[in-house]
Amino acid sequence: MMRLELVKRPQHSVLFSAISPLIALVLTMIAGAIMFSILGKNPLDALYYYFIDPLRETWSLHELAIKAAPLILIAVGLSVCFLSNNWNIGAEGQFIAGAIAGSILPVVFPDFQTWLVLPLMLVMGVAGGAAYAAVPAFLKARFNTNEILTSLMLVYVAQLFLDWIVRGPWRDPGGMNFPETRDFHAFAILPELMPSAGRANWGIVFAVLAALILWFILRKTRKGFEIRVLGQSPRAGRFAGFSSSRMVMVAFLISGGLAGLAGISEVAGAIGQLQPSISPGYGFTAIIVAFLGRLNPLGIVAAGFVLALSYLGGEAAQISLGLSDKAARAFQGMLLFFVLGCDTLIHYRIRLAGRAMRGGEVTTNA
Amino acid sequence: MLESVLITIATAATPLLIAAIGELVVERSGVLNLGVEGMMVMGAVTGFGVAITTGSPWLGVFAAILVGAAFALLFGFLTLSLVTNQVATGLALTLLGLGVSGMIGEAFIGLPGVKMAPLVIPVLSDLPVVGRFLFAQAPLFYISILLVIGVSYFLFNTRAGLTLRSVGDNHDSAHALGIKVIAVRYAAVVFGGACAGLAGGYLSLVYTPQWIENMTAGRGWIALALVVFASWRPWRVLAGAYLFGAVSIGQLHAQVIGVSVPSQFLSALPYLATVAVLVLISRNRRLTMVNTPACLGRPFVPAR
Numbered sequence: 001m002m003r004l005e006l007v008k009r010p011q012h013s014v015l016f017s018a019i020s021p022l023i024a025l026v027l028t029m030i031a032g033a034i035m036f037s038i039l040g041k042n043p044l045d046a047l048y049y050y051f052i053d054p055l056r057e058t059w060s061l062h063e064l065a066i067k068a069a070p071l072i073l074i075a076v077g078l079s080v081c082f083l084s085n086n087w088n089i090g091a092e093g094q095f096i097a098g099a100i101a102g103s104i105l106p107v108v109f110p111d112f113q114t115w116l117v118l119p120l121m122l123v124m125g126v127a128g129g130a131a132y133a134a135v136p137a138f139l140k141a142r143f144n145t146n147e148i149l150t151s152l153m154l155v156y157v158a159q160l161f162l163d164w165i166v167r168g169p170w171r172d173p174g175g176m177n178f179p180e181t182r183d184f185h186a187f188a189i190l191p192e193l194m195p196s197a198g199r200a201n202w203g204i205v206f207a208v209l210a211a212l213i214l215w216f217i218l219r220k221t222r223k224g225f226e227i228r229v230l231g232q233s234p235r236a237g238r239f240a241g242f243s244s245s246r247m248v249m250v251a252f253l254i255s256g257g258l259a260g261l262a263g264i265s266e267v268a269g270a271i272g273q274l275q276p277s278i279s280p281g282y283g284f285t286a287i288i289v290a291f292l293g294r295l296n297p298l299g300i301v302a303a304g305f306v307l308a309l310s311y312l313g314g315e316a317a318q319i320s321l322g323l324s325d326k327a328a329r330a331f332q333g334m335l336l337f338f339v340l341g342c343d344t345l346i347h348y349r350i351r352l353a354g355r356a357m358r359g360g361e362v363t364t365n366a
Numbered sequence: 367m368l369e370s371v372l373i374t375i376a377t378a379a380t381p382l383l384i385a386a387i388g389e390l391v392v393e394r395s396g397v398l399n400l401g402v403e404g405m406m407v408m409g410a411v412t413g414f415g416v417a418i419t420t421g422s423p424w425l426g427v428f429a430a431i432l433v434g435a436a437f438a439l440l441f442g443f444l445t446l447s448l449v450t451n452q453v454a455t456g457l458a459l460t461l462l463g464l465g466v467s468g469m470i471g472e473a474f475i476g477l478p479g480v481k482m483a484p485l486v487i488p489v490l491s492d493l494p495v496v497g498r499f500l501f502a503q504a505p506l507f508y509i510s511i512l513l514v515i516g517v518s519y520f521l522f523n524t525r526a527g528l529t530l531r532s533v534g535d536n537h538d539s540a541h542a543l544g545i546k547v548i549a550v551r552y553a554a555v556v557f558g559g560a561c562a563g564l565a566g567g568y569l570s571l572v573y574t575p576q577w578i579e580n581m582t583a584g585r586g587w588i589a590l591a592l593v594v595f596a597s598w599r600p601w602r603v604l605a606g607a608y609l610f611g612a613v614s615i616g617q618l619h620a621q622v623i624g625v626s627v628p629s630q631f632l633s634a635l636p637y638l639a640t641v642a643v644l645v646l647i648s649r650n651r652r653l654t655m656v657n658t659p660a661c662l663g664r665p666f667v668p669a670r
Contacts, residue, residue, distance in 0.1 A: 004447045006667055087453050139641075145648040148400065148453065149591045153637040156584050164630035287457055326468035326579075333404075333462025337440070340450040340458060348449070348667075 006348040016345040021292050021299070023345075024338035025306070031334050041321050049320050050313030050331075060312065062198025066270050067311045069203035070095070070262035070279070072304035074286035076211050077255030079295040083218070085231040086251045090136060090151030091259040092283025093158035094129040098260020099267040100162060101128020103274050106188035107170050107181045117187040121264055129260015130253045132158065137252030141245035147252075155283070163276045170274065181274040190269035203265035208301060210258055215297035227251070259283065280311065281329070288336040294343075307332060371615070372499040376507055377573055379611025381406075381565040383510045385589035386596070386603045387517050388561020393593055394521060395554035396534035396661035400456025401441050402562045403586025404463025405434040409566025411467040414474055414577045417570075423482040427506070427567045434563015435556045437463060442555040446548050449665045464580060471577045479575030482506070504572040506564070511604075513561070518600035530554060534659035537666045547666050562586065584637065591640045595647055597657035606643075613639045 032050070033043035054060050074091045081088040088094075102125030105117050135154060139145040163179075172182040190201045218224035230237035230247050237244060267278055289307050293300030314328025344350070385402055392399050409430035417426030441459050444450045482504050491501035521527040533540045533550045541547050569585070570577055588610060596602035617632040625632070648654055 006447075006449060008667065082454075089457060139645055143645050143649045144651055144654070145641075145644050146591075146594060149587060149594070149644055150641050152587050153584070153591075153640050156637045157634045160630040160634045164628050168628060284461060287454075288461065291454060324469050324472050326465060326472060329465030330462065330469050331465070333458060333465045336458035336461060337444065337455075340455050341444055341448050344448040344450060350448075 005351040006344070007351055008348055009346075012346050016342075017294065020342040020345055021294060021303070021339060024292070024335065024342040027338045027342070028331065028335045031338070032331055035327070035330065035334075036323070039323065039327075041323055046317055046321060046323060049317040049323075051309060053316045053320070054309055054312035059198040062194075062200035064305060064308050064312055065200035065204040067308035068304040069201075069207045069269075070266050070282045071286050071289045071307050072207035072301055073203075073210055073262035073265070074255070074259045074283055075289035075293060075300045075304060076207070076214050076297050077258030078286055078290040079293070079297060079300060080214065080218070080227060081251045081255045082290060083231045083295050084227045084247050084251045085234070086137075086140070086248055087148045088133065088136070088151050088252055088255050089148055089287065090133070090153075090155050090283070091255065091286055092279060092281065093151070093155035094132045094256040094259035095263035095266075095279055095283050096155075096158040096162050097132035097256075098125040098129030098263035099274065099278055100158075100165065100263075101125055101131075101260065102264030103170075103181065103184075103267055106184040106268075107274065110182060110185060113185055113187045115187060117185075118190065118268065121188060121268060122261060125260045125264025126257040127260070129263060130257035133252040133256020133259070134249070137249050137256075141248045147248070159277075162274070162278070166274050166276050172273075179276050183273050184268060188268055189272060190265055199270065201265070201269040203262070203269050206261060206265060207304070210261075211297040211301045214254075218297065259286075285311075285332055288332055288339070291336060291339050291343075307335075310335075369495055369498055371619075372496070373503070374615045374618075375608060375611040376499060376503060377611075378614045379607040380504075380507050380510045381568045381573065381585055382589050382592060382610055383604060383607035384506070384513060384568060385562045385565035385586060386592040386607060387510075387513050387600060388558040388565075389589055390593050390596070390598060390600060390603055391517060391521075391530070391561075392554050392558035393662055394534045394598060394659055395530050395551045396537055396659050396664065396666075397445065397551050397555055398452045398456065398663040399438065399441055399445075399459070399555060399558055400453060400590065401437065401459025401463065401586075402558075402589050403582055403584065404460035405437045405559050405562035406463075406566035406569070406586040406589075407467045407580065407582045408437055408463045409434045409563030410570040410581055411471040411474070411566075411577060412563070413567030414479055414570035414575075415470065417480040418474070418477060421480060423480045423571045426480065426571050427482070427564065430563045430567030430571075431560045432563070434566065435560040438555050438559020438562070439552075441559070442552045445665070446551050446555070449667055452663050452665070460586070468579050471579060474577035475579070477577070479570060479577070481575040482571045504568070506568045506572060509564075514600050514604050521600065531659070534661055537661045537664070541666070541668055547668070551666075562589075565589070588636065588640055591644055594654075595643050597647065597653060598659065599657070610636060610639065 036043040036046040102121040105121055136147045136151040139150055140147040166181055167179040170181045192199055192201050226242045230242050230244050234244050285307055289300055289303045293303035310328050310331055314325045317323040318325045385406055389402055412433040413426040413430035416429040417423045441455055444455045445452045484502050485505045487501040491497045529545055530550055533547050537547045569581055592603055592606045595606045614636045617635045621629045621632050
């Protein structure tokens with residue numbers, strides 16, 4: 001039996017850091033094609049509907065931007081967390097918290113109608129997301145509590161809270177008992193960029209701006225250096241006088257704030273009201289976006305569009321081929337696997353050693 | 367009354383217990399597999415599918431174990447052979463499991479399931495109060511208890527268990543002593559996956575014999591929290607699982623009785639309890655430092 005052997009490269013490979021996401025994409029498509037064949041669909045047709053069809057018309061490019069915006073906003077924030085070794089996986093909850101906090105004005109004070117409403121909503125959305133992210137951050141900084149588990153638990157809490165508030169106190173009084181808030185008034189709607197061409201709104205502009213700003217911070221400022229040092233070697237960071245507990249707060253507040261902005265932008269943009277469910281898992285898919293973009297904000301912009309395409313492609317394949325829209329989620333999961341696997345090539349050379357394997361590599365003792 | 371409450375607590379606690387005891391072994395070997403939720407949900411959908419196709423819940427359970435182990439093997443290949451980041455790979459496993467299970471399970475939505483019959487032990491089950499709780503449960507209940515006993519014995523009373531712990535505490539020293547670090551970790555990871563799959567099978571074959579998308583509802587994550595709560599001790603996992611079982615059953619009963627608190631708040635209780643418990647445990651830095659496997663989550667590449 002062949003054995004995999006990793007040989008550490010003296011320096012990380014520039015070539016592979018550039019192409020490993022692409023290799024991962026190609027491998028995902030191959031695996032996807034196999035999956036579609038098993039499901040009894042023509043794999044080429046399926047891949048066409050997934051990756052080409054949504055790009056053919058202007059309105060559908062607008063839809064792509066709508067899906068990409070929250071993914072990019074969240075993933076850019078997550079890159080700060082992941083680079084500094086803070087595992088915020090509760091962005092879905094922070095997205096919801098931002099959406100709820102930002103919706104206070106149009107839902108509770110519907111008669112307050114000036115141009116000030118939208119900017120205030122966005123600020124409150126950022127604050128809501130950041131405040132919700134501050135909980136696991138504080139618990140980690142103060143009590144050393146595992147942030148992965150706490151941030152994730154708070155996702156379920158946020159989802160249940162949203163469900164309660166739209167069915168209970170915030171339910172539209174004139175809404176035939178549907179579990180949704182009143183429609184946002186005109187001053188509370190995020191404007192569309194080119195209303196005649198499609199639905200894309202300012203969300204995508206926020207996303208690209210956020211990516212540019214964070215790229216600058218991470219690459220060109222001392223803070224960015226601090227983030228990366230603390231992520232790679234907390235010990236070295238401490239010697240340099242960087243505080244890792246302050247970094248926990250900074251990273252979580254940035255990513256929570258951006259997730260909150262994504263939440264309120266989605267609600268004030270594409271949806272126009274609060275509903276029991278406002279996200280098809282953007283907070284989790286953004287984790288894949290962050291890694292596919294190699295935790296580089298500019299790479300994340302590109303990756304955001306790729307994952308957005310998988311959502312749209314999932315819908316297109318469902319309509320045209322009757323393929324389950326759940327296939328998109330499976331696809332996204334596979335992609336992350338391949339991305340992580342291919343990243344190994346950056347730091348290691350992989351050699352196949354043709355030696356008999358020693359010991360039972362695979363033993364099930366269940 | 368007390369008896370029926372105990373029984374329902376056990377049904378809620380058993381899947382948590384099985385998944386957590388598996389993950390405990392994985393973490394004791396120094397590997398952090400955050401994919402428990404994904405392996406569990408795959409176990410649930412596979413177990414359900416195989417059981418309704420063959421009519422045999424036991425074949426369903428067997429398939430659930432296999433699929434959990436297979437998913438874990440995938441995780442092991444990435445994290446152990448390709449040295450990928452364990453946190454990220456675990457998340458990938460969860461996302462993949464949720465996606466694939468949703469896709470496979472679409473055909474099963476609304477179908478009646480096959481419920482595994484309880485195994486009633488004569489005489490003993492007639493004992494007052496605890497009789498039916500301890501001796502008239504689904505077979506997987508007994509297996510969960512045996513797993514705790516077995517894992518506890520294995521870890522602390524056998525040479526192999528000592529080897530596994532040494533790999534988790536100091537993989538460099540273990541390697542220098544000639545222990546096959548990677549092989550040990552593969553075995554632990556696959557065992558953990560098998561347990562997670564079994565826990566998923568319990569959900570769709572015993573707890574609620576039907577398929578609902580995302581039916582694990584965060585139980586895999588709660589199992590991970592339980593391992594921390596238990597500070598990596600098998601018997602404390604048992605206590606923790608029953609504590610959480612009690613919380614989730616308590617809130618369900620409160621919903622049925624119609625307590626004047628919104629049902630969503632009650633449903634949030636198990637998750638909030640998890641956070642609270644994690645805070646309480648991790649506050650005591652010394653306790654967690656002493657018990658955490660020292661190499662937990664750290665990659666190992668043998669030097670040559």
